[in-house]
Amino acid sequence: MSDGNILEIRNLRIEALSGQVLVDDVSLELRRGEVLGLIGESGAGKSTIALAAMGYARAGCRIAGGEIRIDGTDLRGIGPEGRQGYRGMRIAYVAQSAAASFNPAMRLIDQICESPLRHRQMTRAEAEARAIELLGKLGLPEPAKLARKYPHEVSGGQLQRAMAAMAVIGRPDILVFDEPTTALDVTTQLEVLALIKQIIRDLHTAALYITHDLAVVAQVADRIMVLRGGKMVELGDAEQILGTPEQPYTAALVAERDHSRPLMSALPRDPGPPVLEAVGVDAGYGGGKVLSQVSFRLHRGETLAVVGESGSGKSTLAKVVTGLLPQMAGELRLDGRPLAPGYRQRDADVLRRIQLVHQLPDMSLNPQHRLAKIIGRPLALYSGASGAVLQRRIADLLDLVGLPADFADRFPPQLSGGQKQRVAIARALAAEPEIIICDEPTSALDQLIADDILKLLMRLQGDLGLSYLFITHDLGIVRRIAHNTLVLLKGETIALGPTAEVFAEPMHPYTRRLLVSVPEMRKGWLEEVMA
Amino acid sequence: MALFGTRVPLTALFGAAVMALFILLAIFGPWITPYPPDATVGKTWTGPSAEFWLGTDNIGRDILSRIIAGAQTTIGIALVTTVLSFTLGVSAGIFASVGGQWLDNLMSRVVDMFLSVPVLIMALIVLTALGSSIPTLILTIAFLDSTRVFLVARAVAVDVAARDFLDVARLRGERMPWIMFHEILPNAMPPLISEFGLRFCFNFLYVASLSFLGLGVQPPQADWGGMVRENGQAIAFGILAPIWPALAIALVTVAVNLVVDWLLSRNVKPSGASAEL
Numbered sequence: 074m075s076d077g078n079i080l081e082i083r084n085l086r087i088e089a090l091s092g093q094v095l096v097d098d099v100s101l102e103l104r105r106g107e108v109l110g111l112i113g114e115s116g117a118g119k120s121t122i123a124l125a126a127m128g129y130a131r132a133g134c135r136i137a138g139g140e141i142r143i144d145g146t147d148l149r150g151i152g153p154e155g156r157q158g159y160r161g162m163r164i165a166y167v168a169q170s171a172a173a174s175f176n177p178a179m180r181l182i183d184q185i186c187e188s189p190l191r192h193r194q195m196t197r198a199e200a201e202a203r204a205i206e207l208l209g210k211l212g213l214p215e216p217a218k219l220a221r222k223y224p225h226e227v228s229g230g231q232l233q234r235a236m237a238a239m240a241v242i243g244r245p246d247i248l249v250f251d252e253p254t255t256a257l258d259v260t261t262q263l264e265v266l267a268l269i270k271q272i273i274r275d276l277h278t279a280a281l282y283i284t285h286d287l288a289v290v291a292q293v294a295d296r297i298m299v300l301r302g303g304k305m306v307e308l309g310d311a312e313q314i315l316g317t318p319e320q321p322y323t324a325a326l327v328a329e330r331d332h333s334r335p336l337m338s339a340l341p342r343d344p345g346p347p348v349l350e351a352v353g354v355d356a357g358y359g360g361g362k363v364l365s366q367v368s369f370r371l372h373r374g375e376t377l378a379v380v381g382e383s384g385s386g387k388s389t390l391a392k393v394v395t396g397l398l399p400q401m402a403g404e405l406r407l408d409g410r411p412l413a414p415g416y417r418q419r420d421a422d423v424l425r426r427i428q429l430v431h432q433l434p435d436m437s438l439n440p441q442h443r444l445a446k447i448i449g450r451p452l453a454l455y456s457g458a459s460g461a462v463l464q465r466r467i468a469d470l471l472d473l474v475g476l477p478a479d480f481a482d483r484f485p486p487q488l489s490g491g492q493k494q495r496v497a498i499a500r501a502l503a504a505e506p507e508i509i510i511c512d513e514p515t516s517a518l519d520q521l522i523a524d525d526i527l528k529l530l531m532r533l534q535g536d537l538g539l540s541y542l543f544i545t546h547d548l549g550i551v552r553r554i555a556h557n558t559l560v561l562l563k564g565e566t567i568a569l570g571p572t573a574e575v576f577a578e579p580m581h582p583y584t585r586r587l588l589v590s591v592p593e594m595r596k597g598w599l600e601e602v603m604a
Numbered sequence: 605m606a607l608f609g610t611r612v613p614l615t616a617l618f619g620a621a622v623m624a625l626f627i628l629l630a631i632f633g634p635w636i637t638p639y640p641p642d643a644t645v646g647k648t649w650t651g652p653s654a655e656f657w658l659g660t661d662n663i664g665r666d667i668l669s670r671i672i673a674g675a676q677t678t679i680g681i682a683l684v685t686t687v688l689s690f691t692l693g694v695s696a697g698i699f700a701s702v703g704g705q706w707l708d709n710l711m712s713r714v715v716d717m718f719l720s721v722p723v724l725i726m727a728l729i730v731l732t733a734l735g736s737s738i739p740t741l742i743l744t745i746a747f748l749d750s751t752r753v754f755l756v757a758r759a760v761a762v763d764v765a766a767r768d769f770l771d772v773a774r775l776r777g778e779r780m781p782w783i784m785f786h787e788i789l790p791n792a793m794p795p796l797i798s799e800f801g802l803r804f805c806f807n808f809l810y811v812a813s814l815s816f817l818g819l820g821v822q823p824p825q826a827d828w829g830g831m832v833r834e835n836g837q838a839i840a841f842g843i844l845a846p847i848w849p850a851l852a853i854a855l856v857t858v859a860v861n862l863v864v865d866w867l868l869s870r871n872v873k874p875s876g877a878s879a880e881l
Contacts, residue, residue: 395775421777429775437768441790451776500772 077104079246079279080126080164085139087121087130087303095121095134096303103247108273108280110294110311112287112326114519115490118303119283123249126281127164128156143247161188165240169252171232175224182220185239194243207238211268230261234268241272248273248280254289258382259546259590266292266592267603285519287326288592291315292599299323315594325521327594336531336553337376344372346409348540349394349427349508354403356386356393357564362401363389364564369557371508374534376541378555378572380548380587386564387544391510394542395429425455428501432513434493438485444471444496445481451503470499474529491522498529502537510542515550527554548591552576560584612866619862626856630675639666641673642824649835649843658848662834667848670826674849677827678815679856681742682808688746689807690800693753698784698792700754701761702770712758718751723806724813731819741820745810749803756799760792801864805857812853828853 080103087096096118103109111119121134128148130136141148143163148156160166165188168174175184185207186200195203201220208216211234224232233253240248253269254262270293273280284290290297290311297314299306299322307320318324347370357363364386371377379387392398394405396416405412407426413419431437438447448467452458458466468478474495485493494514501509511530515523531554533539543555551558551572558575560567562583568575576588589602629636638657639645644664651659658667700708718726723745730744764770765788773787814820815829823830831849838845 395771397771397775416775424775424777429772431768431772433768437772439769439787439791442786454776454778504776 078102079105079144080281081140081142082122082126083140083142085122085125085141086137087118087125087134088137089134094303096125098139099300099303099305100139101298101308103279103281105246105279106273106277107296108282108294110290110297111281111283111300112285112290112297113300113306114285114521116302117300119285119300120251121303122300123166123251123281123283126247126249127160127166129160158192161245162192162194162243163245164247164249165243165245166249167233167236167240167251167253170256171236172224172229172256174236175232177224180221180223181227181235185220185235185242188239188243192243200242203242204238207242208235211235211238211272212264230257230265233257233261233265237265237269237272241276241278244276246278248278250280250282252284255284255286259548260382260586262289262592263590263599263602267599269293270599286592287315287520288594288598291594291596292592299326311596315596336527337556338531338535340372340375340556344375347372347406348408349542350406350409351394352404352406354390354393354405355401356389356398357401358398362564364393364400364561366403367559367561367564367566368403369559369569371540371542373507373540374538375557376534376543376555378551378558379542379544379561380546380551380558381561381567382546382587384563385561387546387561388512389564390561391429391512391542391544394508394510395427396424421455425504426507427510428504428506428508429510430494430497430501430512430514433517434485434490434497437497438493438500440485442484443481444483444485447485447496448481448499448503451500455504466503470503473502473533474499475525489522490518491525494518494526495529498526498533502533506539508540508542510544512544513546516545516547530554548576548588560587615862616866619859619866622855622859623863626675626679626852626859629672630679633672633676637666637669637672639669641665641669641826649838649841649845651844659843659845661831661845662838667831667845670831671828671848671852673826674828674831675852677821677825678808678811678829678853681738681811681821681827682804685742685746685749685807685811686800686804688742689749689753689803690796692746693750694757694789694792694796695784696750697754697757697759698761698788699780700758701765701788702780702783708758711754715751715754718748719755723748723752723810727810727814728817728819731814736814736819736822738821741811741814745807745814749807749810752806753799753803757792757796760795761788764788764791798864798867801860801867805860805864808856808860809853 082099082101085096085099086094088094099122101109111122113119121131124131125136125141128141136149143159148159175181182201182204185204186197189195189200190197205216205220208220213219213231213234219227219231227235250269254265257265266289273293282290282293294311296309297311298308299314299320301322307314307318307323314323315327318327349371351367351369354367355362355365367390369377379390381387389398393400396412396414396419399414407423412423416424445467448470449463452463452466467481471478471480476492476495476499485496488496515526518526527550530541534541545551555572557570558572559569560575560581560583567581567583575584580588592598642665645666646656646660646664648662648664649660650656653659656666656668658671661667661670696711700711726748727744731740734740770783770787773783811820812829815827816833818833821827821830823834828849832846835845
């Protein structure tokens, strides 16, 4: 072992209990103070490797072979108690979802101090003082007060910082970041990313940084390892991987992150009357107003993007248009005729013409129904098709979204995330709609797969003349697919117009903040933005 | 032994075997009893012998024949009761989860009222007032038990009802029965199946207890709870007569629970982590 390496993993092999190989012959080393980015799609084995670096395998998996050395000691050879001594002290973990990782019944301070107390590193008073000092350094307001709160009382970004404090309190040599900013808004992601970078620099720790977003890893990593299907594809300096990738797979990943190519086709000069129109719509829940005075027009074949941070009212707008949430004031018009506020008052044909594609296909597809039923039910309901005609139309729809016809007998849990989202799109198409409301349909998917879904949506728009109300927080997507854009801030319209104009100077400060927060895939971008 | 691709533990196999034995007895009982179950065929309270394997009861009837005949009555009544109670409780529970807040509150509070009185006490009052017959017995226990089923079904259904595919179904213009029985019910089944086993045990014990108290199945029809009552005094003389029906009650209860335990453990098997990979 060379002197500089704090972590060495040799020929790591991890298997599921069923015998499936999850990680196959992966080796890596980490020098003191170095950040190694692990990048790949879900299922690539990134998190599995990161957990293995702590000598840990998830339920249902086991570390089948290889060495994991921290400062020369093989974690596999020192037993559970020995490994316990390393975790939290020498190597610490920051998980993707802080909200799911904190114990909701314990105050933040007790959870942050747990590790140093357990390892008898500090007394309680020392640990608490250190915790509050750390929270302050991480830019949290009134750290002493915040520390006494419960996890549900603070925001997602604050929770993610508290988790970082929890990881660094024991002054570990290695930090493992498992997609720490993926669940955050772009604007919050920017702040947390800058803090993570500062922590690594100030404490001079080594870090493994896991993400599926190359632009994020470009900001923090010295070296990058690309993984696919549990195997290493490429390992190199960040500049080399991003600039001159050697492997075709890496090149594809780098290319897909390139936002410059628009996917949409141009709108006709005279788009005709709008299909859907909203005039001065107010909406909210139980008296509280979430949307105020929102107006827009959507034409045939047009994509209107609705962007904003979480809490800006994007999803509420989708609920109002579908009729799940009747508006408080204002009017919606479909082809010039007023739309009834609640879906119960709308007749079947109106319901048919507006369809919805949700963010999470796991929640929007009934796991107990075969695809034939999921897609066949709206077909039968709206067109009255049955028997062989119905079967043929189900096969046609599956084909239209790029799935084989024999998938009709499968259940959703047997499909991958991208395939499930295709089924959700096929179900919407079964109604032969004019408008599809897409509520962040790609935000839960990997980049390459999300890109395929976007291309599918654009192809369908061209073939069928569909109009999309596309809700998203990803401005990269907006610039590629949306003809027009509506920017919402706390339910108020900040900007509305052609996408190019909305994102051209002069811009509203909020629009600019959203725009500059989208990570760019080059080193030094973070420093420029934060400066 | 493997079933559905998983190992079935020995305890569950034992439970299933005992259940199968008693179900066969209940179905084929009338053809295999060695003596007519209601006829006096020997002396009072004789011990086990080659002639009467389990001895005779308080009026000289063959205990083995009465246990076989009683299997049909006791298990049959408990099963019909549980099926009824589930139909009612599950429908109501799912309905409460999608029928709106007002209806949910109303139904839940009415159920709370019934929950505050023990089933056995309530059943005693109803059966005393209406007089005991098998249909009254079944309907009374089924209704009271359905309030317990309602709680479980509603809790499971509320969780399913919050998912997006319910919104999709509503926006498609689906009516309430489709939403309840096609969208929610299949997703609520796994926990409800284990609950069915548990509720069967309770109902089985209620029937036996009510018969023991003289308000369930009426003599001379054979049933296990009634048999314990008829022979109860014999225990003071060290005679085994009341032990046999009590043992049958205990065996069925334990057997069903062993199978339910296995079903429950299958439901909570950690699959999330490996599923994600």
